[in-house]
Amino acid sequence: MPKKIIGLLVLAVMIAIVVIGAVKNNMADSDALDGMAIGSDVDFLPTEEGLAKGEKAPDFLLTTLDGEEVKLSDYQGKKVLLNFWATWCPPCRAEMPHMQTYYDEQATDENVVILAVNLTTEDKGLGKIEDFVEEFGLEFPIPMDENGDVGALYQAVSIPTSYAIDTEGRIQNKVVGPMDETMMEQLIQELE
Incomplete structure (x- = not known):
């Protein structure tokens, strides 16, 4: 018993x-x-790569999930929201519907580009990434960081990590943690 x-x-x-x-x-x-506020508890760490506020964002060339090449410098003249994420990340899952809504409602009207870089080396395979994109109906470019070099360059240790890059290609803000549409709007409004 x-x-x-x-x-x-x-x-x-x-x-x-x-x-x-x-x-x-x-x-x-x-x-x-x-719990997130724009720039909350995030300090820019100056490096030779140019991640300090006001420095030119390091350029990169990646291939998207759709097989298209994406080069950051090709978007100079536009406001860029550069996001790093993975499918297994709960805050990334919380953020993606907001990012898609922002993209649908405002990004194309405001000369804004969203580049949501998947940290492919940290993820669970191409099938999971495709399922994730389909689940959330993501329509913005999904560059694949297959070697982990771009995520490392942009210090995407905690994810999601996002950078707001102005029309001159300079970093103006960094957010570690999920964002909603209001935060995205504020970030973009602060860019030149």
Whole structure:
């Protein structure tokens, strides 16, 4: 009889752990957007690559999920929202619907480009990435960082990480954590 009681207690504890974990993940997803402010707790770390505010954003050439080449410098003259993400990242999942809504409603009207760079070396395979893009109906370019070089260059250690780049190709802001449409609008309005 005591073995059955111990077994039931162990089972109850395991169920409680799973339930608490699920609740915490749901709370983290919903609270993640509420707790972020533009530039919050983010310092630009000056490097020779040019990640300090006001410096020219380092150029890169990547191929998108659709097979098209994307070079950052080709977008000079436009406002660029450069985002780094992965499919397994809960804050990235929370952010993507907002990014798509912003893209649908305003990006094309305001001379804004969204480049959502998938950290492919950190992700779970091409199939998962394609499923993610389809699930959220993402229509903006998804450059694939297959070697991890661009994510490393842009110090995308915590994701999502986003940079607001002005029409001269200079970094004006960095956000670590998820954004919503209001934050994106504010970031873009602050660009020249």
